[in-house]
Amino acid sequence: MKKALSFDIGGTKIYSTIIDETGNVISEVDKFSTPKTIDGIKQILKEQIAKHESEIDAIAIATAGAVNNANTAVIGSTGNLVQGYSSIDFQSLSSKKVFLENDANAAAWAEYKIGASRGSDISIMLTLGTGVGGGIIINDKLLKGKSGAAGEMHFKMYSDKRRKCSCGSWDCFEIYASGTALKIDAEEELNDKNVTTYDVIKGVENRNEIMTKILNRWQDDIIIGIKGLANIFDPDCVVLSGSMAKFVNIKKVEDEVNSDIVTTPTSIRLATAGNYAGMIGAALLALS
Amino acid sequence: MKKALSFDIGGTKIYSTIIDETGNVISEVDKFSTPKTIDGIKQILKEQIAKHESEIDAIAIATAGAVNNANTAVIGSTGNLVQGYSSIDFQSLSSKKVFLENDANAAAWAEYKIGASRGSDISIMLTLGTGVGGGIIINDKLLKGKSGAAGEMHFKMYSDKRRKCSCGSWDCFEIYASGTALKIDAEEELNDKNVTTYDVIKGVENRNEIMTKILNRWQDDIIIGIKGLANIFDPDCVVLSGSMAKFVNIKKVEDEVNSDIVTTPTSIRLATAGNYAGMIGAALLALS
Numbered sequence: 001m002k003k004a005l006s007f008d009i010g011g012t013k014i015y016s017t018i019i020d021e022t023g024n025v026i027s028e029v030d031k032f033s034t035p036k037t038i039d040g041i042k043q044i045l046k047e048q049i050a051k052h053e054s055e056i057d058a059i060a061i062a063t064a065g066a067v068n069n070a071n072t073a074v075i076g077s078t079g080n081l082v083q084g085y086s087s088i089d090f091q092s093l094s095s096k097k098v099f100l101e102n103d104a105n106a107a108a109w110a111e112y113k114i115g116a117s118r119g120s121d122i123s124i125m126l127t128l129g130t131g132v133g134g135g136i137i138i139n140d141k142l143l144k145g146k147s148g149a150a151g152e153m154h155f156k157m158y159s160d161k162r163r164k165c166s167c168g169s170w171d172c173f174e175i176y177a178s179g180t181a182l183k184i185d186a187e188e189e190l191n192d193k194n195v196t197t198y199d200v201i202k203g204v205e206n207r208n209e210i211m212t213k214i215l216n217r218w219q220d221d222i223i224i225g226i227k228g229l230a231n232i233f234d235p236d237c238v239v240l241s242g243s244m245a246k247f248v249n250i251k252k253v254e255d256e257v258n259s260d261i262v263t264t265p266t267s268i269r270l271a272t273a274g275n276y277a278g279m280i281g282a283a284l285l286a287l288s
Numbered sequence: 289m290k291k292a293l294s295f296d297i298g299g300t301k302i303y304s305t306i307i308d309e310t311g312n313v314i315s316e317v318d319k320f321s322t323p324k325t326i327d328g329i330k331q332i333l334k335e336q337i338a339k340h341e342s343e344i345d346a347i348a349i350a351t352a353g354a355v356n357n358a359n360t361a362v363i364g365s366t367g368n369l370v371q372g373y374s375s376i377d378f379q380s381l382s383s384k385k386v387f388l389e390n391d392a393n394a395a396a397w398a399e400y401k402i403g404a405s406r407g408s409d410i411s412i413m414l415t416l417g418t419g420v421g422g423g424i425i426i427n428d429k430l431l432k433g434k435s436g437a438a439g440e441m442h443f444k445m446y447s448d449k450r451r452k453c454s455c456g457s458w459d460c461f462e463i464y465a466s467g468t469a470l471k472i473d474a475e476e477e478l479n480d481k482n483v484t485t486y487d488v489i490k491g492v493e494n495r496n497e498i499m500t501k502i503l504n505r506w507q508d509d510i511i512i513g514i515k516g517l518a519n520i521f522d523p524d525c526v527v528l529s530g531s532m533a534k535f536v537n538i539k540k541v542e543d544e545v546n547s548d549i550v551t552t553p554t555s556i557r558l559a560t561a562g563n564y565a566g567m568i569g570a571a572l573l574a575l576s
Contacts, residue, residue: 231441
């Protein structure tokens, strides 16, 4: 059976593992703090590749940032990774092709192949974490756009400039639907800069009324964003993944979305491909 | 050369003409007021089909409302057409297949084949008329979604319920970017229910400051919507069509959109396929 050495490069951690063509993780998962230098990142990749190159058929990287349509390089800046990250010549790291895909796209592909959106002709995955990632699959293909940057969930929730988004613009879905957004919701409601998302989640567990109101406001914004996407794409399903997804009331989101769209009802689902979905998706794409 | 009898069925008028496989309109265009009954609509279609059936290779209909993925029937309700319109059995009108496509989708296809988005791998067309229509083409295919209803421009511009949209929901792009929206903008600014879009346009032509401010506000909302679509789709171009498109400052929209998106720059263009784009696109699809 074919297998890939697969990496997940994020702002905080780099993961590395071996994945077979059915999406099984067949080695231990190595974990590194993401170095603050380009050379440091390259060093980790080089060492892992040298260690495993003889036993694998492909090298895959799920990475923060947009990836070009040839899946060979990162394009543009990537916010929480070291400056100049996109200038890394990934192809120089191995004699094999190094296959790259955006981490949200790769995770969406894993959900499509082995997870929650399996068998869906058209699906949208939203990764709710510190930010919001998006991956859209239409007729067995990732929506990449002209440059590879499609699937960015930076459509606006308001048109009158309320919250600055990490992208530099105003009022993007990301700054209302992410973990960061939940913290801002709580700060605004409680007038307290020190409140955390953890405080909100704990409060909700303890049936605290204000914390529940804050979480519901955050969830309402997620619902509003999904309504728009459902009308634009008419998807079979919308999959929610990422560290914040488990705090969403999936059934309620599905009911509210479907009560207020002009397209036919869509299915809202929790991701099932697990924490390594990005590496799995990248590996499956690299091996296919 | 193959040709199609092609119809455009809208809330006010039904058009009928013959179009060849290169997209040329090769007969006079017949025009009828849209009957208020299903039988009336069927009667017009039947008469036209009987008149032309022997000389054509296909029958095409660009219609208001969503069309199923088999392109055989209208699904769901269609707002400004007679109730029960979607129950019409279009296939019973001829022994030939009657090919249907949503009018905005059909017009987008005409722009892609012979108009402003020709050669674009990924393009979005927005029809700015009484409402807003949308047609999205990705890798030589119309984006139809699971049921055929994709491309609905009912994503939200605000999340706090300001304007009711014709779809029954609140604050959709349509109710900020359509001709109807421009009238509402003017009503709000002037506190006058009787002001028309014509008054605004005339005022702008006469360099009236308030009318110019109203038009700019409308255009700013169009810009905000396009920014979101550009981040989601990373399109080669966004084509503006419909009766209101000519009042948009294309260059300004392009500059402002591209100054505030996370994807690579997109091209904003005026539609060039003309008033019969819907019939042309439907004919080209039916003949292909």
